[in-house]
Amino acid sequence: MSKFKKKTGTSQNIPTSALPDIIFMLLFFFMVTTVLREQEILVEQKIPQATQLQKLEKKTLISYLYIGKPKNTAMFGAEPRVQANDVLINTKDIVLWVNQEKDKLSEAERDQITISMKADRDVKMGPISDVQFELREADARKLLYAAVGKVQN
Amino acid sequence: MARKKGRLTQEVNAGSMADIAFLLLIFFLVTTTIASDKGILNILPPKQDPNQPPPEVLLNERNIFNILVNANDQLLVEGEYLDNTEKLSEDLKDFILNFGAPDEDAVALFNSLPASLRNRAKRSSDSSDHPMSGGAVVSIKTNRGTSYERYLEVLDQVKRAYFEIYAERVGLTSDQYRALTGKNPAERELLDRGKEGIPMAISIAEPDKIGGN
Numbered sequence: 001m002s003k004f005k006k007k008t009g010t011s012q013n014i015p016t017s018a019l020p021d022i023i024f025m026l027l028f029f030f031m032v033t034t035v036l037r038e039q040e041i042l043v044e045q046k047i048p049q050a051t052q053l054q055k056l057e058k059k060t061l062i063s064y065l066y067i068g069k070p071k072n073t074a075m076f077g078a079e080p081r082v083q084a085n086d087v088l089i090n091t092k093d094i095v096l097w098v099n100q101e102k103d104k105l106s107e108a109e110r111d112q113i114t115i116s117m118k119a120d121r122d123v124k125m126g127p128i129s130d131v132q133f134e135l136r137e138a139d140a141r142k143l144l145y146a147a148v149g150k151v152q153n
Numbered sequence: 154m155a156r157k158k159g160r161l162t163q164e165v166n167a168g169s170m171a172d173i174a175f176l177l178l179i180f181f182l183v184t185t186t187i188a189s190d191k192g193i194l195n196i197l198p199p200k201q202d203p204n205q206p207p208p209e210v211l212l213n214e215r216n217i218f219n220i221l222v223n224a225n226d227q228l229l230v231e232g233e234y235l236d237n238t239e240k241l242s243e244d245l246k247d248f249i250l251n252f253g254a255p256d257e258d259a260v261a262l263f264n265s266l267p268a269s270l271r272n273r274a275k276r277s278s279d280s281s282d283h284p285m286s287g288g289a290v291v292s293i294k295t296n297r298g299t300s301y302e303r304y305l306e307v308l309d310q311v312k313r314a315y316f317e318i319y320a321e322r323v324g325l326t327s328d329q330y331r332a333l334t335g336k337n338p339a340e341r342e343l344l345d346r347g348k349e350g351i352p353m354a355i356s357i358a359e360p361d362k363i364g365g366n
Contacts, residue, residue: 020170027177048302052312053191054331062190116190119301125360126297128304132197141197144190145305 039086042076043068048121050147061114062144063101065094067127068120080120080127091130098138114142193308195357216281218248218291220307224298228307238310245314247273249289249351251280259283262350270321284351294358311355319347 043066056062066083070076081088084097102110115135119128135143220241221229228235230244250273252263262285263271281289291311295304313327320330323343335341 017165017167020167020174024170024174027174031181048305050193050305050309052193052309052316052327052331054194055334056190056194057334057336059190116192121300121302121305123301124297125295125299125301125304128301129295129297129360136197136200139200141199143195143197144192145195145308146190146192147305147309149191 041066041083042072042086042088043070043081043083044120044122045118046121047118047146047148049150050145051150053147053149054144056114056116056144058112061105061109061112062116063098063113064116064118065131066118067123067131069122080123082127082131091127091134094131094134095138098135098140102140111139112142113140114144115140116144116146118146193305193312195308195355212287212290213282215253215279216289218245218281218289220291220293220311222293222295222299222303222307224296226300226303238306241307241310242314242317245291245311246318247275248280248291249284249314249318250274251289252276252283253278253280254282256283258350259285259288265350267321267324270318286352286354288354290354290356292356292358295360297360297362299360308355308357312353315351315353318351323347 045066045068064084068080068083069078070081070088076088082091082094083089084094089097098113098115102113105113117128117131132143135141219229219231223229228238230241235241250266250270252259252274253276255263259282262283263274283289293304293307293311316327316331320327323330323346325343330343330347333340333344335344
């Protein structure tokens with residue numbers, strides 16, 4: 001009887017000292033393999049500040065346009081350019097791009113597409129208004145001027 | 154004796170493992186930034202039909218609040234030169250809530266406003282008639298050479314004027330009002346009650362060719 005009791009006593013604690021190692025291995029594995037941003041930003045991005053910010057609800061409806069001076073001026077010139085997905089596009093191609101983005105959405109949501117325009121603060125209004133004109137042509141009229149918060153005075 | 158040995162080999166000092174894990178966790182918590190989609194929402198006007206001229210909008214000059222920004226980022230507000238945009242939203246609120254020549258609906262709207270907003274009504278004859286549609290309009294016109302930063306700053310102040318009016322109507326602060334999502338009926342109702350009768354009439358004119366390319 002006493003022997004029997006002893007046996008159960010020893011087998012009760014399972015060695016768990018290797019558990020953190022396993023968790024660590026998993027953590028490192030996912031840290032190494034996850035890609036946070038799949039697209040490289042090719043234009044300069046100093047987002048302007050504003051106070052009256054609004055948040056958008058549905059992230060799936062948002063498509064991003066980046067506007068700014070190209071980082072690689074030797075290759076793309078110093079004039080502000082528009083980046084959609086991961087390539088620089090001409091202003092004329094925006095309509096095409098909007099239609100491609102709309103195709104990704106479901107039928108019912110197509111007219112709710114929102115363009116988040118991340119423009120550099122040094123860009124002039126000329127290129128911005130050209131982009132806005134093209135967006136009107138493409139009937140993507142919800143536009144978000146991306147901005148970061150500023151302390152309100 | 155044999156038992157003791159076994160226990161010795163089993164124990165691995167894992168006490169500091171948790172600390173290391175915590176350090177890593179905190180490091181990544183601090184360094185990661187989750188891209189948030191915040192900004193100023195703007196609805197563009199529908200596209201123009203080239204065969205049809207734009208509809209003639211008959212508005213009295215007093216009903217339009219003109220903001221001009223030139224290629225040097227200088228401001229001309231209602232014909233007056235302004236150094237900065239600080240006072241702009243207060244001027245705008247006075248303009249929107251002027252109630253110079255209200256019709257019947259506008260009088261009803263005026264009576265529904267809280268006293269703090271009603272006090273703003275100067276009833277001046279050279280400012281807006283009423284804030285309802287067909288009344289006060291804020292017009293922003295830029296050059297092609299105006300910087301985007303300045304344009305956004307002005308638009309920000311215009312939005313601020315409207316949001317502060319909306320928030321005051323429902324007894325919230327402007328920040329709280331903007332944080333309303335409209336997901337549940339109670340929030341929806343607050344949003345609608347704030348906006349009711351005072352549409353955000355911001356007209357953004359096509360920039361003219363000066364100072365840009």
